[in-house]
Amino acid sequence: xxxxxxxxxxxxxxxxxxxxxxxxxxxxxxxxxxxxxxxxxxxxxxxxxxxxxxxxxxxxxxxxxxxxxxxxxxxxxxxxxxxxxxxxxxxxxxxxxxxxxxxxxxxxxxxxxxxxxxxxxxxxxxxxxxxxxxxxxxxxxxxxxxxxxxxxxxxxxxxxxxxxxxxxxxxxxxxxxxxxxxxxxxxxxxxxxxxxxxxxxxxxxxxxxxxxxxxxxxxxxxxxxxxxxxxxxxxxxxxxxxxxxxxxxxxxxxxxxxxxxxxxxxxxxxxxxxxxxxxxxxxxxxxxxxxxxxxxxxxxxxxxxxxxxxxxxxxxxxxxxxxxxxxxxxxxxxxxxxxxxxxxxxxxxxxxxxxxxxxxxxxxxxxxxxxxxxxxxxxxxxxxxxxxxxxxxxxxxxxxxxxxxxxxxxxxxxxxxxxxxxxxxxxxxxxxxxxxxxxxxxxxxxxxxxxxxxxxxxxxxxxxxxxxxxxxxxxxxxxxxxxxxxxxxxxxxxxxxxxxxx
Numbered sequence: 001x002x003x004x005x006x007x008x009x010x011x012x013x014x015x016x017x018x019x020x021x022x023x024x025x026x027x028x029x030x031x032x033x034x035x036x037x038x039x040x041x042x043x044x045x046x047x048x049x050x051x052x053x054x055x056x057x058x059x060x061x062x063x064x065x066x067x068x069x070x071x072x073x074x075x076x077x078x079x080x081x082x083x084x085x086x087x088x089x090x091x092x093x094x095x096x097x098x099x100x101x102x103x104x105x106x107x108x109x110x111x112x113x114x115x116x117x118x119x120x121x122x123x124x125x126x127x128x129x130x131x132x133x134x135x136x137x138x139x140x141x142x143x144x145x146x147x148x149x150x151x152x153x154x155x156x157x158x159x160x161x162x163x164x165x166x167x168x169x170x171x172x173x174x175x176x177x178x179x180x181x182x183x184x185x186x187x188x189x190x191x192x193x194x195x196x197x198x199x200x201x202x203x204x205x206x207x208x209x210x211x212x213x214x215x216x217x218x219x220x221x222x223x224x225x226x227x228x229x230x231x232x233x234x235x236x237x238x239x240x241x242x243x244x245x246x247x248x249x250x251x252x253x254x255x256x257x258x259x260x261x262x263x264x265x266x267x268x269x270x271x272x273x274x275x276x277x278x279x280x281x282x283x284x285x286x287x288x289x290x291x292x293x294x295x296x297x298x299x300x301x302x303x304x305x306x307x308x309x310x311x312x313x314x315x316x317x318x319x320x321x322x323x324x325x326x327x328x329x330x331x332x333x334x335x336x337x338x339x340x341x342x343x344x345x346x347x348x349x350x351x352x353x354x355x356x357x358x359x360x361x362x363x364x365x366x367x368x369x370x371x372x373x374x375x376x377x378x379x380x381x382x383x384x385x386x387x388x389x390x391x392x393x394x395x396x397x398x399x400x401x402x403x404x405x406x407x408x409x410x411x412x413x414x415x416x417x418x419x420x421x422x423x424x425x426x427x428x429x430x431x432x433x434x435x436x437x438x439x440x441x442x443x444x445x446x447x448x449x450x451x452x453x454x455x456x457x458x459x460x461x462x463x464x465x466x467x468x469x470x471x472x473x474x475x476x477x478x479x480x481x482x483x484x485x486x487x488x489x490x491x492x493x494x495x496x497x498x499x500x501x502x
Contacts, residue, residue, distance in 0.1 A: 141364025184279015
C-alpha cells in the first residue's frame with residue numbers, strides 16, 4: 001500500500017505587502033483617530049461606516065496608475081447565479097464608496113451632507129519599503145454644495161486637525177491648487193479640446209500622475225515622464241506621455257508658477273491659462289478660497305496656494321489640497337529630507353453623477369493614518385512603548401479568587417490590570433512576564449502576607465532604574481517595593497503610577 005503523503009504545514013508568515021499590528025501600535029492609532037474625530041465632530045461632521053466590499057462597477061475606474069476597473073484592486077467574481085456574476089472588490093479608498101452611499105440614501109440625508117469615515121483600504125499594487133497593500137485612511141467630505149466655502153472649510157479643518165494631534169504650526173503647510181487651472185494649461189499645451197474632452201485622455205492621465213510625483217522624482221524625473229518615459233532604480237520602465245518640447249515646457253512652467261505671495265502666484269496662473277474659460281474659472285475659485293481662509297485667520301503660513309499640487313486620482317474636478325509636513329528627517333541611508341505629504345483631497349463634482357445622472361458637487365480630504373502616526377513619532381509626540389497593565393502575581397494557585405478580587409478592585413478604579421495566568425511555579429518567570437508586558441507595577445501576596453493582611457507592591461520602573469546604577473543609600477532611601485495593608489492596595493498603586501507619570 002502506498003504511503004500517504006503528509007500535507008505540508010502552512011507557513012506562518014504575512015502575505016506579501018501586508019503586516020500585522022500589535023498592542024502599542026493599535027492603541028496609538030486609536031488614540032489619534034479619536035483626536036481627529038473630535039475635530040471633525042466640532043466642525044459638524046457625522047460618522048459613517050460603509051461596507052469594505054463594493055462592486056467593481058460602483059468603485060469605478062479612478063485608482064491611480066491603472067487603466068482598467070479591476071486592475072490595482074483585490075477583486076473577484078461572484079459565483080452565485082442570483083448575483084449575476086458581479087465583480088466585487090475591496091475598497092481602494094473611502095471616497096468612491098461615499099458616492100455610492102450618497103446616491104443610495106440621498107432622499108434620507110441632509111443636503112449638504114457632511115461625513116467622516118475611518119478604516120482600512122486595500123490596493124493590489126507593488127509593495128515596497130513602507131508601502132503596504134492594506135493601510136488606514138481617515139476621510140472627511142461635504143456632499144451637495146458647490147460653494148468654495150466648503151473647500152475653504154475642509155482646508156481649515158485639516159489645518160486644525162494636524163495641530164490637534166500634535167503637529168505644531170510651522171511644521172506643516174496645507175497646499176491648495178485647482179484642477180481647472182491645470183485643465184486650462186492642458187488646453188494651452190494642446191492636450192485638452194473642450195469640444196472633444198475624451199481626446200488625449202491617456203496622455204493627460206500620465207501628465208497628472210507625473211506632476212503628482214514631483215516631490216519624489218524632482219523636475220528632471222517629471223520631465224522624463226512628460227516625454228518618452230523613465231526607468232526607476234529597480235529597472236522598471238514607466239511609459240511617458242510623449243509630449244513635444246513646447247508642450248512639455250508649458251506644463252513645466254505651470255509646475256514652477258509658485259511665487260512669493262499668493263496674489264503673485266494667481267497672476268502667473270492667469271498668464272498660463274491664457275484664454276481658457278475653464279482655466280479662468282479655476283483661478284477665480286483659488287482667489288475665493290484664499291479670501292475665505294484669510295477671513296478665518298488661516299494665512300499662507302498654514303494654508304498656501306501652490307500650483308504643483310494636482311493629486312493623482314482621476315475624479316478630481318476643481319480645488320485640490322495636500323498637507324505636507326515640512327520638518328526634516330533622515331532616511332534609511334542617513335540622508336536629510338522633509339517628511340512630506342500626510343493628507344490630500346479635493347473637489348469631485350462628477351463622482352455621484354455616475355449613479356444619479358445629475359451633477360452632485362462634493363469635496364473632501366483623506367489623511368494617511370500610518371504616515372501621520374510616523375510623523376508624530378518623529379516629533380516625539382507618541383511614546384514608543386506605552387505602559388502595560390499592573391500584574392497581580394500568583395503565589396498560591398489555590399487562591400486565584402483572592403487575586404481575581406484584587407484585579408477587580410484595580411479595574412473598578414480605572415487602573416489597567418491583569419492576573420498572571422501562566423505557570424506560577426517560578427516567581428522569576430512572573431516578573432519576566434511583567435517586564436515583557438512593560439508593566440509599571442507588580443502586586444505580590446503570598447501566604448504570610450495573606451495572614452498578616454498586607455500586600456507587597458513592587459514599582460517595576462523604579463526597580464529597573466535603580467538596578468542600573470543606584471547606590472546602597474539610594475536603595476534604602478527609595479525602596480522599589482513596599483508593604484501596605486491590603487485595604488490600601490488601590491491607593492498605593494495609584495500613587496506609584498502617579499509618580500511614574502502614568
